[in-house]
Amino acid sequence: MPTVLEVIKSTTAYFEKHGVESPRLNAEHLAAHALGKKKRLDLYLEFDRALTEQELAPLRGLVRDRARGKPLQHLLGTVEFHGREFRSDARALVPRPETEQLVELVLQSKVESREFKILDVGTGSGVIAITLALELPQAVVTAIDISADALALAQSNAASLGANVTFVGSDLLPGEPAAFDLIVANLPYIPSGDIPGLSREVRHDPLAALDGGGDGLDLLRRLIESGVTRLVPGGKMFLELGHDQAGRVAELFSAHGYRDVCAHKDYAGIERFVSASR
Ligand SMILES: C[S@@+](CC[C@H](N)C(=O)[O-])C[C@H]1O[C@@H](n2cnc3c(N)ncnc32)[C@H](O)[C@@H]1O
Known part of the structure; x- marks a missing residue:
């Protein structure tokens, strides 16, 4: 199974091909979200860990939707504003x-x-x-x-x-x-x-x-x-x-x-x- 770092790299390449801005940042945010990490940087401690199929499955859907143009914030469900976390979705x-x-x-x-x-x-x-x-x-x-x-x-x-x-x-x-x-x-x-x-x-x-x-x-x-x-x-x-x-x-x-x-x-x-x- 691919490691965390390999998944981030392949997702980054996929986003590049599909015209997603800041592809690596988007890949890291979505991987962290799918793996239940509080912060994107928490991933850096696990770069060499192999992911299970169970962990990869939810990430695939998020990556597909992001490549089709769904905003990152809608996929994460949150956005940071002035140091606080707000819910963000299609309502606003x-x-x-x-x-x-x-x-x-x-x-x-x-x-x-x-x-x-x-x-x-x-x-x-x-x-x-x-x-x-x-x-x-x-x-x-x-x-x-x-x-x-x-x-x-x-x-x-x-x-x-x-x-x-x-x-x-x-x-x-x-x-x-x-x-x-x-x-x-x-x-x-x-x-x-x-x-x-x-x-x-x-x-x-x-x-x-x-x-x-x-x-x-x-x-x-x-x-x-x-x-x-x-x-x-x-x-x-x-x-x-x-x-x-x-x-x-x-x-x-x-x-x-x-x-x-x-x-x-x-x-x-x-x-x-x-x-x-x-
Ligand atoms: C550009 S968004 C800004 C939302 C938020 N203030 C922000 O900065 O993220 C503009 C908002 O104005 C609202 N809006 C549009 N026309 C309006 C009106 N006639 N009266 C009150 N609100 C209106 C929209 O529903 C939308 O939520």
Whole structure:
């Protein structure tokens, strides 16, 4: 029977042939998952161990699905975000590393120690709202989404991580006239015409998590407009955007009378976020 290392090598070669990005990393993650390891690096202690047929069988299905484009996070069932493990499945967008930077921007901004009302719009799996609730215990966090599936996933993540977040089903801002100190959102921003050209992995994300309308800015336009009456004076909004949208989003904020409009780069040097104060 093949050893752990041989299986990793043959899986890596198979993934390379099928156009899977980071083939070795994917092979190691799936092997660790199939063998019940807590961490991928635990495999390194067992490279020379021969695997039994019983151990190989579940791995074969995972490898086949990954080669066909199913996202790694759906196969593992989890994703790490800001040092915590969240459940991830087809009910909501797979959280992206850039969004961890959005959360870091929020945490670096002046967040006061008094009761502080935060709204996460389009919460998906809940990563933003739950991380902020856990990092800022003085904050009162509400999270909304139009998708009942996403809200169910977010609620189960909040329960398993012990986060106190109020989840509300709503089309953008909820009806009652609560005022928020901070609104944060990673809403869909991909122009509808670009959806068919997305990678097969991204097309596993729900369409409602991707499609931002004709120019990609339909939802951001509505949110910026309605935020004017839903942020307290001096309250802030932080948005995540597509790679070429910062200029247009900054103009939208300015046109609606926001102050301190500021674009922020991600680690790849792309202006990925815009913040503004009311
Ligand atoms: C790009 S995903 C982001 C999910 C999560 N915030 C994250 O960063 O991983 C966008 C989310 O917005 C939700 N959404 C789309 N249209 C919406 C609307 N009109 N009102 C509220 N949520 C909406 C989608 O269901 C999806 O969960």
